[in-house]
Amino acid sequence: xxxxxxxxxxxxxxxxxxxxxxxxxxxxxxxxxxxxxxxxxxxxxxxxxxxxxxxxxxxxxxxxxxxxxxxxxxxxxxxxxxxxxxxxxxxxxxxxxxxxxxxxxxxxxxxxxxxxxxxxxxxxxxxxxxxxxxxxxxxxxxxxxxxxxxxxxxxxxxxxxxxxxxxxxxxxxxxxxxxxxxxxxxxxxxxxxxxxxxxxxxxxxxxxxxxxxxxxxxxxxxxxxxxxxxxxxxxxxxxxxxxxxxxxxxxxxxxxxxxxxxxxxxxxxxxxxxxxxxxxxxxxxxxxxxxxxxxxxxxxxxxxxxxxxxxxxxxxxxxxxxxxxxxxxxxxxxxxxxxxxxxxxxxxxxxxxxxxxxxxxxxxxxxxxxxxxxxxxxxxxxxxxxxxxxxxxx
Ligand code: PMP
Numbered sequence: 001x002x003x004x005x006x007x008x009x010x011x012x013x014x015x016x017x018x019x020x021x022x023x024x025x026x027x028x029x030x031x032x033x034x035x036x037x038x039x040x041x042x043x044x045x046x047x048x049x050x051x052x053x054x055x056x057x058x059x060x061x062x063x064x065x066x067x068x069x070x071x072x073x074x075x076x077x078x079x080x081x082x083x084x085x086x087x088x089x090x091x092x093x094x095x096x097x098x099x100x101x102x103x104x105x106x107x108x109x110x111x112x113x114x115x116x117x118x119x120x121x122x123x124x125x126x127x128x129x130x131x132x133x134x135x136x137x138x139x140x141x142x143x144x145x146x147x148x149x150x151x152x153x154x155x156x157x158x159x160x161x162x163x164x165x166x167x168x169x170x171x172x173x174x175x176x177x178x179x180x181x182x183x184x185x186x187x188x189x190x191x192x193x194x195x196x197x198x199x200x201x202x203x204x205x206x207x208x209x210x211x212x213x214x215x216x217x218x219x220x221x222x223x224x225x226x227x228x229x230x231x232x233x234x235x236x237x238x239x240x241x242x243x244x245x246x247x248x249x250x251x252x253x254x255x256x257x258x259x260x261x262x263x264x265x266x267x268x269x270x271x272x273x274x275x276x277x278x279x280x281x282x283x284x285x286x287x288x289x290x291x292x293x294x295x296x297x298x299x300x301x302x303x304x305x306x307x308x309x310x311x312x313x314x315x316x317x318x319x320x321x322x323x324x325x326x327x328x329x330x331x332x333x334x335x336x337x338x339x340x341x342x343x344x345x346x347x348x349x350x351x352x353x354x355x356x357x358x359x360x361x362x363x364x365x366x367x368x369x370x371x372x373x374x375x376x377x378x379x380x381x382x383x384x385x386x387x388x389x390x391x392x393x394x
Pocket of ligand 1: 140
């Protein structure tokens, strides 16, 4: 045994005792709507590929074309020799998709939030007074990481409670040099509820606060032509990913030209990393062209989600505050959530149990993520499995 292994082993044992230990379970094949695990095909309700684009031929074709032409790697960071016309093209498409002046690409959503937010808060601190950061209690871990990296203590508002945010902004004014930053998500990854962006914008304007909104789960699925919930609103910084409804990998920030130019100079997650490679860029480019045309697909996804929420509630269970394609089945106890997921699996459904620390203590749940790739009969099979599993645990 390596010298320090007893430390790791004790930590793992503690996780096992508290039902929070995770294991990496390989899947033999990931299809558009199914996975093969342990030799068995399961319908996948645990993927963020909400439009099924990861298997769309247009994305694959452009990824292959750009790979053929430009190779497998970008070779350097964007500020060295890594910027190609492809990067500029995708950023221009993104800016127009998001209705912003400019956009900047980053390697992943986690890296974007962790490094962009950190850079922004450090810049704010340089204005002469420490910044005040107002964050939704259920913000994604990467947003916490960004605040932590800047050494800023968060002022947390109750989840999706904009009145509470308003009152906290009243209470914490700072002086005239204090930059106040509101950080939230437009759709929450574990609850599937939405922020009222019009109300958020009005509050931010009244208090002169900067708005930072993570659109990871809304982009492609919600808003006019799938542009997300911030499009058309005066949000200072919109962040999003290509890894979910856009079917690929990577992330972006959209906002003013000055903001994006400054990030390209000051954000460590942009400056000190290799530029996104050609194949990844090709898939991004094709996804951005395709997504605005998919209104019918989005409408069907939304109808399926409403149906499944109804099924959950008819079983006497709660779908939490979800109004989107992300639907929790609220369970509570981690062990019970695992048991529920086990029952779903026996009915051919992959629906992962989400447990603390990803969700609050006693907030364990099944997180269902619906995709446009699910057929009507897959949705029927899901409804059947929920009804059967509910009988066992309630
Ligand atoms: N923001 C939110 C709200 C997320 O849910 C996630 C991923 N689960 C990320 C950012 C990170 O994105 P990525 O997977 O591209 O790193």
